[in-house]
Amino acid sequence: MDKNNSSALERSRLLQLSFLYSVPIGVLGGLIGLGGAEFRLPVLAGVLGYSVRQAVPLNLAVSLVTIAASLAIRGSTLSFSSVIPLLPAVFSLICGAVITAFFGAAMAGKLSNEQLERIILVLLVFIGVALIVEGFLPQKIPALLPPSLVWRIGAGILFGLAIGLVSSLLGVAGGEIIIPTLVFAFGADIKTAGTASLLVSLPTVLVGVVKYASRGAFANRAALRNTVAPMGVGSVIGAVIGGMLVGVVPASVLKITLGVILNVSAFRVFHKAKSHNS
Numbered sequence: 283m284d285k286n287n288s289s290a291l292e293r294s295r296l297l298q299l300s301f302l303y304s305v306p307i308g309v310l311g312g313l314i315g316l317g318g319a320e321f322r323l324p325v326l327a328g329v330l331g332y333s334v335r336q337a338v339p340l341n342l343a344v345s346l347v348t349i350a351a352s353l354a355i356r357g358s359t360l361s362f363s364s365v366i367p368l369l370p371a372v373f374s375l376i377c378g379a380v381i382t383a384f385f386g387a388a389m390a391g392k393l394s395n396e397q398l399e400r401i402i403l404v405l406l407v408f409i410g411v412a413l414i415v416e417g418f419l420p421q422k423i424p425a426l427l428p429p430s431l432v433w434r435i436g437a438g439i440l441f442g443l444a445i446g447l448v449s450s451l452l453g454v455a456g457g458e459i460i461i462p463t464l465v466f467a468f469g470a471d472i473k474t475a476g477t478a479s480l481l482v483s484l485p486t487v488l489v490g491v492v493k494y495a496s497r498g499a500f501a502n503r504a505a506l507r508n509t510v511a512p513m514g515v516g517s518v519i520g521a522v523i524g525g526m527l528v529g530v531v532p533a534s535v536l537k538i539t540l541g542v543i544l545n546v547s548a549f550r551v552f553h554k555a556k557s558h559n560s
Contacts, residue, residue: 296508299330304516308348311517312524314536316461317352317483318517319345319454320409321540323402324547330509334399338390339491339499340510341453346487347514349455352521353480364474365481371468372478374435375460378442379449379486386450387493398451405448406548409458413541416462417534425469437467445482450490455483 303325304318311318319341326337365372390398427433441463449456457479464475500506 293504293508296330297512300509301512301516303329304344304513305520305523308517308520308522309524309527310520310536310540312521313527313531314413314533314540316457317345317348317455317521319348320406320452320458320544321547322513322517323406323452323454324544324551326509328547328551332505332509334395334402335390336499336502336505338398338402338451338453339387339494340505340513342450342487342490342494343453343500343506343510344513344517345453345455345483346491347510348517348521349480349483349487351514351518353484355522355525356477356480362477364471365478368464368468368470368474368478370431371434371438371464371470372481374438375442375445375463375482376485378439378444379446379456379482380442380489382443382446383450383486383489384446384493386447387490387497390451391497401451403548405452407545409448410541410544410548412458412462413537413544417537417541419466425467427467427469434468441467442482446486446489449483449486450493453490455479455487457483 304322307318307321307325310321322344323337323341326332326341327334330337332340393401427437441459445456445459445463448454448459457476460479460482461472461475464470464478465472470478494500
């Protein structure tokens with residue numbers, strides 16, 4: 283009986299922590315126009331005690347929930363007509379991303395825990411640095427790519443290959459890479475880029491989830507109930523709150539601050555995992 287009570291308390295604690303951490307992460311993500319998955323991963327692998335191999339597919343599942351909710355919210359409040367000129371870029375990004383999302387999930391299964399942790403650390407640091415750099419850049423600049431459709435489709439596929447790999451290895455939607463790509467490479471405004479990013483992320487994350495599921499990553503139903511479900515709800519609630527608070531704090535200041543926080547948390551979790559493995 284004591285063992286059952288202890289197990290029930292642990293499940294309750296996990297559910298509560300999953301929800302409580304996801305709300306502020308969702309708020310911060312909503313403030314800067316991202317889903318916050320890059321910040322959820324250190325929580326899953328650190329605070330909640332999942333191994334990196336477990337944390338990545340769980341993060342991807344939460345990302346799928348938040349993307350679907352974000353698209354539903356945007357669809358009811360915004361028009362998708364502004365995305366039409368970007369459709370060649372969107373479809374080319376999707377083509378590249380779904381390929382590497384599929385193979386990235388398979389590759390993650392073949393890596394040792396230490397190799398996976400090292401790759402994730404590098405990618406999180408890269409995203410953290412990108413957030414800091416983006417905080418200093420203007421929100422709207424001329425497209426860096428030539429207007430030629432051939433150039434844009436070719437570049438979109440190449441960018442998509444990188445986006446899909448990052449998505450499948452980190453369990454993220456990839457907005458932290460997709461949005462700057464659309465803004466700086468294709469000349470999209472930040473709001474249109476945010477909507478287009480969701481359209482690219484949905485099939486990319488869906489492919490990753492299906493591939494991880496086929497490898498048995500979601501066999502633990504308790505993790506779905508006690509972590510993915512509360513994190514998904516908390517992330518959506520936080521994102522809505524963050525969206526309503528846009529403009530309270532300059533996005534550039536938030537991105538620089540969050541970039542630093544992401545780098546610090548990534549190093550802390552990585553070294554903790556490394557020392558635990560040794």
